[in-house]
Amino acid sequence: MTEKKAEKDSVESFLRRTFKGVLDSIAGFLIRLGLKPNTITLLGVLGNLVAAVLAARGSLTWGGVAALLTAPLDAIDGAMARQLNLPGSFGAFLDSVTDRYDELILLGGLLVYFTTAQAPRGIALTYLAAAGSVLVSYTRARAEALGFNGKAGILTRIERAVVMIGGLLLGYPLVSVGIIAVLANVTAVQRILFVYKQSRMINS
Numbered sequence: 001m002t003e004k005k006a007e008k009d010s011v012e013s014f015l016r017r018t019f020k021g022v023l024d025s026i027a028g029f030l031i032r033l034g035l036k037p038n039t040i041t042l043l044g045v046l047g048n049l050v051a052a053v054l055a056a057r058g059s060l061t062w063g064g065v066a067a068l069l070t071a072p073l074d075a076i077d078g079a080m081a082r083q084l085n086l087p088g089s090f091g092a093f094l095d096s097v098t099d100r101y102d103e104l105i106l107l108g109g110l111l112v113y114f115t116t117a118q119a120p121r122g123i124a125l126t127y128l129a130a131a132g133s134v135l136v137s138y139t140r141a142r143a144e145a146l147g148f149n150g151k152a153g154i155l156t157r158i159e160r161a162v163v164m165i166g167g168l169l170l171g172y173p174l175v176s177v178g179i180i181a182v183l184a185n186v187t188a189v190q191r192i193l194f195v196y197k198q199s200r201m202i203n204s
Contacts, residue, residue, distance in 0.1 A: 052109025064168030132184025
């Protein structure tokens, strides 16, 4: 799989292309209000913190609603940066870092929820989901730092967000963390193998 094909096939790229007009309109409106892209990025973290607190308190559906309303901010901040023609280095770095925080904050809320409910299976799966999510992002970052393409695997960030939000909205968080626990770690292994194949091609 080439980097160009990986970009074309990703769910995130598809959603960004599909909703580009809507995102650009919202981005333009926020710019006219005087807001900056990094402000929207940080508001996204705050929104996920609210979602995590709600989930931790057992208000799973409302936590899902908060996470769902917050999710588009991750695309809007990028649309704002493009319209403002801002240098992308720090903004892209901040966006990547806050993406990790967003996931771990929400999983932390579920960890509190499962701990309060005395659900050891939920606790274990939440830990595995968090580990897998971190490894998926780390394998890509490390691969790209070494000059490889790290965009591969079945459960990238946007898919994990869909699974997580869906589980909260429907009241089945155990199913969500279970899916992520398994498939995020599978994705990390897929990326390791993907990079291994690339390294073999270079050295052959």
